[in-house]
Amino acid sequence: MASLKDLTTNFVKLDKFVGNEFRRWQKKMLFLLTALKVAYVISAPRPSEKEDETPEDICARSKWDNDDFICRGHILNGMSDTLFDVYQNAESAQEMWSLLETKYMAEDASRKKFLVSNFNNFKFDDNRPTMEQFHEIQRLYDNLKRHDINMDELFVVSSIIDKLPPSWKGVRSILKHKKEEIDLTQLATHLLIEVGI
Template identity: 30%
Template sequence: MKIWLITKGLLSVIMTMCPPVVESDPKSLERHQALWRERNEIAKGMILLGLSDMLFDVYCTLHGTAKDLWDELDRKYNTDDHGLEKYIVSKFLRFDMKEGKSVSEQTQEFKLILHSLCEADMELPEKFKVMVVIEKFPKSWEDFGLTLKLKMKKIT
């Protein structure tokens, strides 16, 4: 979102309040403030456009500047990822392969979960990952899983 505002030349609007003007000419001051108000409304609209429908409904009624909106969103949603880490671990532990759904597709889902764990600096040993996948196989794959476990014992 910040990059979008930078490309539109609106980053200054969310970084500072209306900057003071040193000019003493009232027309120049009024023109400067009108320009800032216009840029503020554009920035606020662009931020709102980037939100999901549910968040848009919540924040579209917020009165104030684009900076106020940005600061509120930043305060609420740009927090440490400790909650996200708990969510990823929970997702990892609850993952189970289901009958009737492609095993390769489910394995891909599992890989995404593992990738999320890696991004959160929670790397797991490769052997552990393989054993977890085997344990998560659907019931119809139980014999195949046992065969793989026996082969792994022979390999190690």
């Protein structure tokens, strides 16, 4: 069985959390903490002291305290120095985790609205190469998926067709009235044919 030291040294170094891409960092950190068998302290309360404690009660509380210390240390170690300074005084891993989620999930929700707005407001421009713009909107769509914003591909294809430049009115009409559904790859092929590549 691998020792704790082996486990921690064999993990690929996590990128330090600097204040963005919280969900990605959080998932990686949670995986590490789970592998170390200390993630439970984020959600489980510390065993309370009782009047007639058994040795098992004392042992359980001691284990929780030790695991909380390890968990806090790994979370802090996964942060930039600036964020370390902000969160180092949290009394438990649970408190620290909660503070991080409160702050960065709200920012993530705001970022998602911004991403959706960017996609919705995108318009093709006759003065720029069409395929360059198609790849740009495709990147916007991929960014939405990376942030767990799921949109039906048929909706996305239809939306992109609607965003084609005014000079593509005829092509827009042909693509809209196709009997079969087309996916993004097929749409790219149609656009390539139209631009003559």
